[in-house]
Amino acid sequence: ELKNTSGLLYPPEAPELQIRKMADLCFLVQHYDLAYSCYHTAKKDFLNEQAMLYAAGALEMAAVSAFLQPGAPRPYPAHYMDTAIQTYRDICKNMVLAERCVLLSAEILKSQSKYSEAAALLIRLTSEDSDLRSALLLEQAAHCFINMKSPMVRKYAFHMILAGHRFSKAGQKKHALRCYCQAMQVYKGKGWSLAEDHINFTIGRQSYTLRQLDNAVSAFRHILINESKQSAAQQGAFLREYLYVYKNVSQLSPDGPLPQLPLPYINSSATRVFFGHDRRPADGEKQAATHVSLDQEYDSESSQQWRELEEQVVALVNKGTIPSSFQPTQYCLNSYSDNSRFPLAVVEEPITVEVAFRNPLKVPILLTDLSLLWKFQPKDFSAKDDEEVKELVTSEPEMIGTEVISEFLVNSEESKVARLKLFPHHIGELHVLGIVYNLGTIQGSVTVDGIGALPGCHTGKHSLSMSVRGRQDLEIQGPRLNNTKEEKTSIKYGPDRRLDPIITEEMPLLEVFFIHFPTGLLCGEIRKAYVEFVNVSKCPLTGLKVVSKRPEFFTFGGNTAVLTPLSPSASENCSAYKTVVTDSTSVCTALVSAASSVDFGIGIGSQPEVIPVPLPDTVLLPGASVQLPMWLRGPDEEGVHEINFLFYYESVKRQPRIRHRILRHTAVICTSRSLNVQATVCRSNSLEDEEGRGGNMLVFVDVENINTSEAGVKEFHIVQVSSSSKHWKLQRSVNLSENKDAKLASREKGKFCFKAVRCKEKEAATQSSEKYTFADIIFGNEQQIVSSASPCADFFYRSLSSELRKPQAQPSVHAEKQPLEDAVRLIQKCSEVDLNIVVLWKAYVVEDSKQLILEGQHHVILRTIGKEAFSYPQKQEPPEMELLKFVRPENTTVSSRPSVEQLSSLIKTSLHYPESFNHPFHLKSLCLVPVTLLLSNCSKTDVDVIVDLRHKTTSPEALEIHGSFTWLGQTQYKLQLKSQEIHSLQLKACFVHTGVYNLGTPRVFAKLSDQVTVFETSQQNSMPALIIINSV
Amino acid sequence: MAVCVAVIAKENYPLYIRSVPTENELKFHYMVHTSLDVVDEKISALGKALVDQRELYLGLLYPTEDHKVYGYVTNSKVKFVMVVDASNTALRDNEIRSMFRKLHNSYTDVMCNPFYNPGDRIQSRAFDSMVTSMMIQVC
Structure with missing residues (x-):
């Protein structure tokens, strides 16, 4: 007997084979019943003789014919198939036959909707030796899973991916891609990011090798833009792959439009636009005005303050009304500013656009040749044809100069801003469309940290690494509209025009520098500083004004004061005050002078916050600069003060679009405590003067040194006490122990007593109601400080007017009680007094083993006899929260009886x-x-x-x-x-x-x-x- | 305690997934993902009528060499999957049950937030800290 590996080998005339042949014939004529019994008989014979190959064949065919029997008298013998497959595979080692059998069996099972069995069968046959076969079987198994009564989607996807993997191993790229794409359908958009990344990456790779570049790009793009959880090395690989693919794409079509790049992210709403030059750093003593810069954070409170200041000055310029077309000047546009209108930019002044990048990857990315992309419509306002508007897009340096940042590195997971500049050289409409750059990686990006530390080292090296040129558009969504009903019910967004500036004609440009500007002052200290105004544009400027919420802080000197344009260096050791040498005989009695408040720019009704700057001839020519003296007085409260100055100026020519320009400055002053002045006034009981006039009062002034710094201030000298009033004046000092210098060491308190008399009636009559009489009493036989001149009087008037602005509790006037009211007022009047005391002092300060003399003044406003008044506004206890009453207040008539x-x-x-x-x-x-x-x-x-x-x-x-x-x-x-x-x-x-x-x-x-x-x-x-x- | 906690939506995509050794995230994703099949199986094993009365806690879904995976399904078919270190024998069924209950309560709180869109990823800080506490607790 012949034998093969799997049992017997029959001669062709063997009876077993004859039966088998008969079965085959029956099968062919579709006599399945007979075929089955014949196969069955043959199978038994084969098995008895251990002819396994033959037995397996017979089993297989028996199962098939049982399956094909119509009416199915017997159940389908699934175990026949299993045995056959097992025999083929294990005993006969004939995989092709096994495979055939499995496919056949699977088809039968599928037709019987026994999908899970079919799938199990298919999977069982996958093996390491043949990728292609395994791939096919896995794919079939996957289809089984999806066809189940309750589809097993995840199993489907999983086996699809396995199949795709085996296909790609077998070199069947198209099949592999198809499998992955099918699996992708399951995972797309679900949160299984790691799985999705893997699929996308493979799709990208396979698409690339199949030259389906667009698909490849979109797949890679997907990996990069989603918040990836992959490791840094993986991301680096993704990025490199992406760039490589991208490069190939762009090489294929070099003339096509620049592609949109997915990286880095741009936070477009955080885009800020700044108009104007960068702030100059302080050089030496000069300190440039802080103005506005991109480095400042947005603060809604301060921007509201600036807006109010600008409104004040514009109202004053327009004679009390703010024009309806007024819009606050905005130099820096951000997401908080009002961007609904086209911003105005001035020709030849740079426009800076700050773009906020974010790198979502764990690897650094390098942007090279980064610049803005823009569109410009030049417009001659005197042009003949408006129709003939040229449109230019980028690269036209004579119209708009574009700054290019050659290298910009965004580290891993870093947010970084890039500032890109445009220099408009022509008037017209500019639209910033986006940015254009080369996206690249750093080679050896695995060592992320080392590279970030040495940004300077790779110049030139990067050009070797891969990069692609592309663009990203800047599209900013405006604020959501919420005004009309329609807008409220739907979601609509307003326009945002911060990137569409209109370039207008030339305007003057002012720069302000402060020289010797102090940072620390004692409360009430007077310091002289200089301000330099420079016109850096090609237009003359005029109408220069300064607005501040704290006009009592500074002065440029009154109109009457002789301007002494000393150079700042020469005035270093001079007193800030105007002084007159007096002979010592007149020490005891007061020196009297008079001045009107109008001279100091404090008229009634005018806004004291707006102060015109006394330019020598009101116009500042191009390139010209002016230095003006400026006196500062330390605010009365201790602590850090932020004082905002807003400089306003106009062009000499009237411009249709921009009426005025502004410059901001924020000065930070730290004040420390100096003196506390407390004063009371009471009627004198002594015998009346020889003049016999009523009104003769005693003024008690307590001065306390409350300075707490041990080292700095040694002592205070009270140099002079002046009074300023419309009706009263200080006459002489009482109880002065022989002219001793009024020194106050730390924590000492000095008491002064003065006699005050009424001004002579005729003096008072000739004076206008706004005229104040100043009387100076000098301590120590030095020099008289002319209190009615700048800067002493300036500060006095300013503090007075700021005091007056404070709301006063006025007794309510009832018409029916008029006579009584009059009486009350008369009675009240007689205990009223309007006497203002100015205490001038000198402080001896040791600083760096040098002795300095500081000067200052304090004001006390006395209103009522017997009432104490303070130089420093006393801290008021916060009023206790009143319970809210929901009762109509009873009509309480305020008792107008005088106390x-x-x-x-x-x-x-x-x-x-x-x-x-x-x-x-x-x-x-x-x-x-x-x-x-x-x-x-x-x-x-x-x-x-x-x-x-x-x-x-x-x-x-x-x-x-x-x-x-x-x-x-x-x-x-x-x-x-x-x-x-x-x-x-x-x-x-x-x-x-x-x-x-x-x-x-x-x-x-x-x-x-x-x-x-x-x-x-x-x-x-x-x-x-x-x-x-x-x-x- | 737990090494991975996941909340899976009815449609079998993750609402929240967090694992403690972050470097091996993929493995836990895979484990959770696989466990969904078991969950599906367990739910569908019960008859339709019984679904309403069934217990939310599904018990041990399957053990692996290093970990044990437990499951819990709310009435709205949101699945909670918890992966526990297999070496941690201190954890009994009761503890796991109470941890799931805690998780469920916290999830309910998240759903009560009017600003949360059902179906979005859970980004609630309170939920996050609760999960963190469950992860650290014994360890």
Whole structure:
């Protein structure tokens, strides 16, 4: 017997084979029933003789014929097939037959919807030895999974990918690509990013090798733009692959439009546009105005402040109204600014566009030859034809110059901004479309960190590494509209025009420099600095003004002041004040001068915040520069102050589009505590002047050194105290211990007392109501500081006007109570005073072992007699939160009765008598002493006065006094005192014993004579008036 | 404790997936992904009528050499999958159950957020920190 590896080999005439042949014939004539039984018989015979190959064949055919039997009398013998396959594979080692059998069996199973069995069968036959076969089987298995009753999608995708993998190993690229694409359908857009990346990458690769470049590019693009979770090395590989493919694409069609690149990301809404030159760095003493720059963060509060300042100055220029077309000047456009209008740029001034890049990858990417892409429509406003508008796109350097950044490295996962400049040389409309650049990698990008550290080293080396040229558009979505109902219900966005500037004609351009500008000051310190104004454009500028919320901080000097354009270096050691040498004889009494506030630019009604800059001839010619002195006064509050200056200027020619331009400056001043001045004013009780006029007051000024720095300030000298008022002036210093220098060491307090008198009536009459009288009292026989001149008076007026701007609690006026109101006001008036005290000081400061002398001034505004006033606004306790009441407030009529205190100060009384009186009681038992009672009317109207000399009997202490005295003569006087009249009453006091007596018993009642409604009120008692009666 | 926590939407895409050794993310993605088949199997094994009363906790889905994978399905067919280190024997079924309940509560909170679009990736910080606490806890 012949044998092969798998059993017997029959001769052709063997009976087993005859049966088998019969079965085949039956099968061919579709007699499946008979065929099956014949195959079955043959199978048994073959198995008995261990002819496995034959048996397997018979089994296979038996199963097929059983399957094909119509009506199916017996169930399909699936195990026949399994046995056959196993036999083919394991015993006969004939994979081709096994494969055939499997395919056949799978088809049968599929037709019976036994997909899972079919799939299992197919998968079982995959093996390492034949990629192509495995691929085919896997693909078929995948299809089985998807066709199941409940489709097994993930299994389908998984086996598809396995099949694709085997196809690609077998070199069947198209099939591989097809498989991957089918698997992609399952994973696309779902979150399985790692799986998706893998599929995309493979698709990209396969597409590339099949020269389907567009598909390849889009697949790679997908990997790069999604937030990838891949490792850095993987991403680097992806990127390189992408660039390589891309390069091939662009080489194929070199003339095509520049492709859109996916990397890096551009945060287009973070794009900022800046018009104008970059800020110059400070050189030496000069410090350029801060203006606006891209380095500043946007702050809505400060931008609102700037806007208000600009509105103020524009309103002033336009005579009180803001023109309807007014728009605040914006030099820097960002996502917060109003971008609905086309911004205006000036020809020959650069436009900087800041583009925010973000690299989503873990590998650095390198952009080279980065520049802006733009479109320009030149427009001659005097042109003949508007139709004939040329459109130019990029690369036309005579129209618009474009800055190119040769290398720009964005590190891994880094956000970085690039600033790109355009230089418009022609007027017209510019549209910035996007950016154009070469995208490349850094070679050896695995060592990410090392490369980022040495950006300078790879110049030239990068050009070798791969890069492709492409563009990205900048499209900025405007704010969402939300005004009309339609806009509210739908989602609509407004335009954003920050990238579409209109280039206009030339405008002047101002640069401002500050020289000797301090950063730290004492509160109230006066410092002289210089400001330099430079016109850097080709147009003359005019109408220069400066606006600030803190006009009390600085001054350029009044109009009356003689401008002394000293060079800043020469004035280094000079005092900031204007001084006059005085002879020492006149030290005690005040030196009087007068000045009107109008001279200092503080008129009524005008805005004190807007200060015109006194340019020598109002126009600053191109290229010209002017240095002006500027005085600064440290703000009264301690701490860091940010003071905003807004310089406003116009062109000499009227421009249709840009009316004015502005320049901003923010000065930061740190102030430290210096002096605290506290002042009160009270009526003097002393005998009236020889002039006999009412009004004679004492001013008490307490000055305290509250400086806390141990090292810096040594001591303060009070140099001068000046008064400034419309009606009052300081006359002389009382109680001055012989001209000692008023020094105040740390934490010391000094007390000064001054006598103040009314200005002479005729002086007051000639003066306009805005005229102030200044009186200076000098300590130390040095120099008089002319307080009515710049800068002392400037600061005084500024602080005054800022004080006046503060809301004052005005008593509400009711029309029906007018007469009473008048009376009240009259009564109030007599306790009012408008005296302003200016304390000028010098501080001796040691700094770097050099002694410096600083000067300064403090202002105190006195309004009411007896009330304390401070130089420094006292911190107010925050008012307690009131409970919100939902009740209609009752119509409370504000009681307009003046307070008792106010009423009681209508009349000023003083007693004059000898301090001690000697009387020979043994000669005469009664002692008579003449006493003068002076009554002076403080108010401006007639006052009825009643003087009552009777002792109050009810007072218990009066009874206790042993041996009190009595007044002789008339015990009650009725008088009428005219406005500010002084009347003296001669009284006589009668004593019977020696001793000390208080003469201050007369009671004085007063009321306004033409007012019946106001009751008589007892007047303030003067101080106890003690008299000593001695016996001789 | 848990080395990987995943929330899978009804349509079998991940709403949230986080694993503790981040370098081996792919492996955990694969594990979670595979477990979905088991979950599907377990749900479909129950009859339609029983679906409503079934317990949300599915128990151990399958063990691997190093890890054990547990599953939990909400009534809205959102799946929670948790991969636990196999060496950690301290974790009993009860602990896993309570961890899932915690996760479910936190997920409910996320869904209650009016600004959350159902079907979006979960980016809630509270949810994240809760997951972190579950991951660190015992370790």
